[in-house]
Amino acid sequence: MFPRERAVVAPGAVHVPGWLGTELRRRLVDSCRAWGRGPVPFRQTALPGGGVMSVRTVCLGWHWQPYRYSRTADDVNGARVAAFPRWLVALGRRALEEAYGEDSGAGGYTPDTALINFYDADARMGMHRDREERSTAPVVSLSIGDPCVFRFGNTGTRGRPWTDVELRSGDLFVFGGPSRFAYHGVPRVLAGTGDPAAGLASGRLNITLRETGLTDPGTG
Numbered sequence: 491m492f493p494r495e496r497a498v499v500a501p502g503a504v505h506v507p508g509w510l511g512t513e514l515r516r517r518l519v520d521s522c523r524a525w526g527r528g529p530v531p532f533r534q535t536a537l538p539g540g541g542v543m544s545v546r547t548v549c550l551g552w553h554w555q556p557y558r559y560s561r562t563a564d565d566v567n568g569a570r571v572a573a574f575p576r577w578l579v580a581l582g583r584r585a586l587e588e589a590y591g592e593d594s595g596a597g598g599y600t601p602d603t604a605l606i607n608f609y610d611a612d613a614r615m616g617m618h619r620d621r622e623e624r625s626t627a628p629v630v631s632l633s634i635g636d637p638c639v640f641r642f643g644n645t646g647t648r649g650r651p652w653t654d655v656e657l658r659s660g661d662l663f664v665f666g667g668p669s670r671f672a673y674h675g676v677p678r679v680l681a682g683t684g685d686p687a688a689g690l691a692s693g694r695l696n697i698t699l700r701e702t703g704l705t706d707p708g709t710g
């Protein structure tokens with residue numbers, strides 16, 4: 491086993507292998523299970539073209555649906571999504587500091603939404619940009635469970651050039667700065683055993699933390 495090296499995949503896009511220890515992975519798995527019990531369950535997102543995403547998703551703070559955020563999960567059960575917890579803000583700040591260093595402005599990072607995606611062995615995610623946010627703050631991505639191929643492209647087109655990165659359990663990937671609005675996707679999940687030590691028997695969890703830049707109507 492060779493230690494995997496941290497890598498700057500594109501300007502502002504940093505991969506830090508094995509960043510999450512067992513305790514945090516376990517806490518995240520437990521928390522994701524609890525969030526999936528309500529107020530809004532995991533759902534396969536319906537796309538405007540009639541398709542359905544293969545991943546199962548639940549959101550915190552703000553609910554994402556193609557292609558906007560709202561406080562209530564209008565395409566699921568209409569409930570207001572669970573609050574975005576303070577400890578995830580702190581984790582997001584630590585992640586930015588890890589990726590970009592001490593003077594990265596991580597202290598001002600205040601993610602207010604998380605998209606939690608569960609991939610079974612056949613799930614994937616097409617090339618897309620995270621662009622419903624009204625903030626240019628970085629996206630912090632945490633992976634737990636089965637490895638996957640994460641395809642990180644460019645800001646101009648869905649196509650090449652791109653770099654394929656294997657994301658494994660515990661890996662951190664941050665994309666900000668010139669890479670914030672780059673295309674990316676998950677062409678495949680690699681056969682694996684989940685992460686039994688973290689309490690995930692199979693599949694892959696990915697959690698992205700983001701700043702929406704949104705405020706509730708009437709609150710400023």
Ligand SMILES: O=C(O)CCC(=O)C(=O)O
Pocket residue numbers: 605607615620631633640657674675676696698
């Ligand atoms: O699963 C991943 O690693 C990426 C997820 C993603 O791109 C998204 O939720 O927008």
Ligand SMILES: [Fe+2]
Pocket residue numbers: 618619620674
């Ligand atoms: Fe994304």
